Amino acid sequence: MYEVEVKVRADHETVESALDAAGAEFVDSVVQEDTYYDAPHRNFAETDEALRIRREREPEAGEASADEAFETAKITYKGPLLEAESKSREEHETTVADDGAAKGIFDGLGFEPAATVRKERAHYRLDGYTVTLDRVDGLGEFVEVETETEDDDIQAAREGARAVLDDLGLDPTEQIRTSYLGLLLDGDGDDDGGADGHGNAGE
């Protein structure tokens, strides 16, 4: 299975109205705080790998004592692209009970926090696609349309994702291929960034 995704900048208030009108189903929302690490022995931007600790909580948990409010944490490793066409890559992820200890382990091994991406994320379902509304600290609001598909249906899935964006009043030709990490490292708060070696793994 391959993941097909198209991401654009979009004002959430407008998109939420369009989702409502289109009969989209709200799934859930979450606050995510992702810390990406630099390795002591490799340049991840060059090798196109990523190591991340993600802390996640429900938005309802409130803003007060935010540090204690995080409910789950995961470590994720993304390897280099195995195949450029399908964008498939090795990925390993596990929930950890103690994110402070996970941080201590990587710090001890010489990995250093490179950047933190914090966002509020809401998921909807529409026409077999997942529509994700991301409000990213320092970057602004984005909408991503994605689905999983078999190898030989990638082109059709991509066209379908663009059609969903079109239905929501968004322009699929304004697709942003750079990850939030890449945009943040580029200092691209207001434009669409570009290839920078964090285009894929750091998402």
Place this chain on the structure above:
Amino acid sequence: MYEVEVKVRADHETVESALDAAGAEFVDSVVQEDTYYDAPHRNFAETDEALRIRREREPEAGEASADEAFETAKITYKGPLLEAESKSREEHETTVADDGAAKGIFDGLGFEPAATVRKERAHYRLDGYTVTLDRVDGLGEFVEVETETEDDDIQAAREGARAVLDDLGLDPTEQIRTSYLGLLLDGDGDDDGGADGHGNAGE
């Protein structure tokens, strides 16, 4: 708080009788399978660090389909000695939900399994000390007496641990300071090993 521990080789059947006679309290028993990793950018034997994935289950879970029977897994990092006298060191440990993914993360980052230490471990309490009976694959049977103590009571705690060994009919002067990992890497199935750079962190 500092950990004081004294470990010797000992026949478990004899020690179990002595524990019984001394009124020791059985606490629990567990099967542990520890995989120690080599780092791609450091020689852990030289830096006196250790990175370990420990899988743990109750012995009652049986031997069949042992791979699926493991119930919990932890990642542990041990840093170099901060202070030789007290043997204190930085340590970070967290439970992980998916030990296969944890393995995948470290494999992906270029860490390689160096050795696996598998043992059955039983804990007892006696006179304020923890008495641990370890049956280590490829090495044999050991007994360890340990306690935690304040900085200024280390010497008294050490003497107390030796007294417990003595009470159990064991000879504290036969203390083994090398970790099971160190003994295994030395091929020391039958003697007391020696300093090899895995004497501390790999335990």
